[in-house]
Amino acid sequence: MTNAALPLKAPGAPVARPVHRFGLAWLGMVPFLVFAFMFLIAPTLFLVVGSLQTAKGTFTLENFADLFTPQILHTYENSLEISIVTALVGGVFGFLLAYAVISGGLPRILRSALMTFSGVASNFAGVPLAYAFIYTMGRSGLFIVFLKSIGIDLYNSNGFTLYSKIGLEVVYLYFQFPLMVLIIAPAIEGLKKDWREAAENMGASSFEYWRRVAFPILLPTLLGTMILLFGNSFGAQATAYALTGGFIDIVTIAISRQMRGDVLFNPNQGYALAMGMVIIMAISIAGYSLLQRRSERWLK
């Protein structure tokens, strides 16, 4: 390490305090960048390049054009539907739940209990979650049997099955709500009492306060978080795999089948399938960060 007193300053950096000496300390960033390149960027680039090639290695857009067959479109449609439904339902109910414990006049202890539980449940996806629902809402699950005993036969008279789109949605909500609760709770806490008082002093009713003050302030956070929930469900694979044994037509499962080599279409087509998913995820995360920047203006 050198002791050069030269103020080596990157162009555009804010003026630093002069005591800092610069040697090779910036090398501290190199391991991260190399690691990220090797194990995150390069594998993604491999899929990008592969999706733009034919089996022989020449450039083509055909892999992407081939995504627009009814079968593959249907797969994407299912994934989109499940993600949108669980983002909306999870978002609305998660918001209500967070509001209930923060400003609904419930005992304070419920709030910390809910927050801890949300931390657990939002990370409780995959195999154990799928099984928990099989024991509860499977054909002979606890809840289904209970419903039958009071005269509601979900499976036989209502056509419900856990191993379907609707079943998957019910299961996904288990990690969707809690995620909403975790993210929206600080925003609800950030609503200042002064705003409500100011509104009321000017004669606003509770409804008007919500319509003109609180809701517009919360809206970017609400929408942003719902987009995050969308992505969360769109990229989920383990839960669906464990629940249906790989027999449900959604994108992550289609990619799994491709990896297992169960399907007889070319690998480059598989790469395009994956890229289609990455593009949708990228759009949603971009939307999320855009909205988050907006919401930071008010909720500090």
Added chain:
Amino acid sequence: MRRLPRLGWWLVFIIGFLYFFVPLYGTLDFSLKSKPFLSAYTAVLADSQFVATLGYSFIAGILTIIISILIIVPTAFWVRLKYPQLRPFIEFITLLPFVIPPVILVYGLLNTYSGGTLLPLGDSDTGLNVLLVAAYVVLSFPYMYRAVDTGLRAIDIHSLTEASQSLGAGWGRILFQVILPNLRTSLLSGAFLSLAIVVGEFTIATFMSRPAFAPYLGIVGDSKPYEQAALSLISFGITWLAMIIIALIGRNSRSKIKVTVG
């Protein structure tokens, strides 16, 4: 909201409570149906595979945490201290794992590193272990970076750095003996969150055919349903424990980390 009576909020809470707890109760109920009483649990604990896979996942988790801390802390520190203009770029990279879901990450990794490529990690067991931990480190990026960055915001790194320098400390010493101890609470939160994620991770471990806990949980049930219910509850308990520890750590700290995507 005064318009809705408190009763309405209680109703919302009770629906949420039931939705959360009925599946857990269903699992418990099923696991207790094995005869004799509790035999599912004793069978699980006696199964050498259980100990082996859980041990494997814990080791993978701990390695993930160590590597993640070693590469994230200097980066986050340096960005905060000197290169704030690089911040959006670094943040973008740490958020990429949200854009590239595990199923796609493992797809890309296996294709990039197997079949006689330059670095054929995917062709041997050792290589696959390395690749698995590498993938987990990538998954931990968003949580770890956020935790460290929030922690750095809470301490005055400029003054700490200057003070250390005027006492003659080099960069290594500043990072590991001054900054790192000050980040204790945020690092612990990030670490336990990463551990919970790694121990429950199914997709990557399955496709890399690693003897990890979640894939074991997935195959055990075909023949032993009661044991599987017991294992699901145990797995839930592990996540719960990690989160309670995070909550306890966070209670006494200035910096709290936000959990974003699960």
